[in-house]
Amino acid sequence: MNVIKKLLAVLGLSLSLVATSAFAHGPTPQKVDEEIIINADMATVWNKIKAFDSFAEWQPAVASIAMTDPDTRVVTLKSGGEFTDSLDEVNEEEHYIGYRLLEENAKIFPVSFYTINIQVSAEGDKSKVSWSGRFYRGDTGNFPAENLNDDAAVKAMTEYANSGLAGLKALVEK
Amino acid sequence: MFLLLSPKLVYSTEFYISSQTSNAISLFNSNTLDIEQSFAVPKGPVNLLVNEDKDVFYISHPEKGVVSVFDQKTRRLLQEIETGGQPFGMALDTKKQKLFVTDWSRDSVLVINTVSFQVVDILAVGKSPAGIAIDTVGRKVFVANRESHTLTVLDADKPRLIAHIETGNNPYSVVFNSQKNQLYVGCVKENSVTVIDTESYKVIASLPVKAPYGFAISNDGEQFFVTSQAENKLVVFDANTLEATSRIATGKMPESVALSVDNQRAFVVNWFSNSISVIDLQTKQQSSLVKLNNESRMIVKAQ
Numbered sequence: 001m002n003v004i005k006k007l008l009a010v011l012g013l014s015l016s017l018v019a020t021s022a023f024a025h026g027p028t029p030q031k032v033d034e035e036i037i038i039n040a041d042m043a044t045v046w047n048k049i050k051a052f053d054s055f056a057e058w059q060p061a062v063a064s065i066a067m068t069d070p071d072t073r074v075v076t077l078k079s080g081g082e083f084t085d086s087l088d089e090v091n092e093e094e095h096y097i098g099y100r101l102l103e104e105n106a107k108i109f110p111v112s113f114y115t116i117n118i119q120v121s122a123e124g125d126k127s128k129v130s131w132s133g134r135f136y137r138g139d140t141g142n143f144p145a146e147n148l149n150d151d152a153a154v155k156a157m158t159e160y161a162n163s164g165l166a167g168l169k170a171l172v173e174k
Numbered sequence: 175m176f177l178l179l180s181p182k183l184v185y186s187t188e189f190y191i192s193s194q195t196s197n198a199i200s201l202f203n204s205n206t207l208d209i210e211q212s213f214a215v216p217k218g219p220v221n222l223l224v225n226e227d228k229d230v231f232y233i234s235h236p237e238k239g240v241v242s243v244f245d246q247k248t249r250r251l252l253q254e255i256e257t258g259g260q261p262f263g264m265a266l267d268t269k270k271q272k273l274f275v276t277d278w279s280r281d282s283v284l285v286i287n288t289v290s291f292q293v294v295d296i297l298a299v300g301k302s303p304a305g306i307a308i309d310t311v312g313r314k315v316f317v318a319n320r321e322s323h324t325l326t327v328l329d330a331d332k333p334r335l336i337a338h339i340e341t342g343n344n345p346y347s348v349v350f351n352s353q354k355n356q357l358y359v360g361c362v363k364e365n366s367v368t369v370i371d372t373e374s375y376k377v378i379a380s381l382p383v384k385a386p387y388g389f390a391i392s393n394d395g396e397q398f399f400v401t402s403q404a405e406n407k408l409v410v411f412d413a414n415t416l417e418a419t420s421r422i423a424t425g426k427m428p429e430s431v432a433l434s435v436d437n438q439r440a441f442v443v444n445w446f447s448n449s450i451s452v453i454d455l456q457t458k459q460q461s462s463l464v465k466l467n468n469e470s471r472m473i474v475k476a477q
């Protein structure tokens with residue numbers, strides 16, 4: 001132990017042996033992979049998807065969006081509470097938008113980090129929209145509470161994807 | 175007779191690929207492009223590292239608090255080293271029989287004796303250390319501290335801090351190009367690769383790559399390769415000019431990359447698509463696609 005203590009003094013850091021850390025992303029990344037067919041042409045659907053600031057128009061779980069800069073949005077959920085997304089890419093050629101969680105709020109949405117990609121492709125005269133995501137549970141320590149474990153994160157992200165896709169379909173087909 | 179039996183003289187065409195959710199390692203043959211075998215390992219395997227001298231490989235299992243040791247020939251589990259915490263990145267000191275392992279949740283680097291399998295030291299570093307690399311000649315260990323936005327340089331021989339360098343936001347992976355004395359640090363949230371000169375410890379460039387994850391360096395040190403998880407690309411850089419020379423389409427959310435022995439092809443593991451993109455580095459295009467276990471993460475060459 002002497003060596004360790006000496007080193008800690010050298011580095012001026014403290015070594016915590018408590019194996020939890022709200023901000024760490026050590027564990028298994030989880031996946032969401034959902035899609036829907038929408039009875040509308042691709043251009044119409046893409047116009048809705050690519051508008052990063054108009055997400056509340058079609059995602060029924062979202063109460064409002066507040067842009068803090070052109071690539072950053074604060075998402076307020078209808079169920080209460082907010083988190084922040086950061087835009088990575090709007091690809092016009094591939095009809096693809098990618099964004100990620102910038103500031104998490106695991107109390108209201110039990111993930112510590114996600115990246116989400118939404119892409120539309122033509123499916124005959126209809127459109128296919130895919131919602132793909134990679135994310136980590138709310139508590140990334142090795143002993144998460146039930147409401148912050150992998151299952152809770154998968155459930156929340158899958159519901160979020162499906163409600164978004166259903167909301168998009170309802171809006172465009174209206 | 176002895177020469178024929180030496181495993182080091184045989185150029186392996188096999189690669190290990192970890193699948194964290196399948197609790198398995200796939201054995202990929204880069205000549206036939208087949209998955210030859212998939213074998214069960216302890217829960218949640220992530221990083222892989224081969225120890226050529228001992229003919230074993232190590233697997234980190236962050237959610238189990240274990241580093242496992244497997245025999246390369248029999249693919250059998252030799253040892254589970256209980257480290258506690260969340261062991262993640264690994265670097266092998268080939269000169270001193272030591273394995274350095276980052277511990278994500280205890281903000282430290284564990285030092286494991288590769289003969290006794292004992293944890294012999296715990297070194298404090300920055301917050302949530304992820305990637306780790308070693309310069310076995312210059313005797314330095316480099317640690318990417320994901321939540322401190324820094325890189326720690328430690329003395330490989332004694333508990334001594336050499337340098338603490340600011341990187342881009344959320345440095346995740348780090349690799350050392352021994353021929354150029356350069357470190358490449360993938361800053362996953364910053365969307366950049368920080369390039370550090372290991373003689374001056376100065377940041378000499380910040381290269382734009384969206385969500386950079388896995389790296390590979392060519393044998394001659396002239397080129398390096400990084401997967402962009404947000405762009406679904408393999409980005410190729412010239413190590414002299416530090417310019418991107420090509421951006422090659424991969425599958426969805428590519429995680430790691432390894433090069434073939436002759437450096438003519440790159441094998442990219444696509445985490446989301448559950449596949450390997452085989453990339454021809456001459457035509458700079460995907461030449462084939464190999465199906466993989468679910469949520470595969472890391473690829474390393476067997477020795």
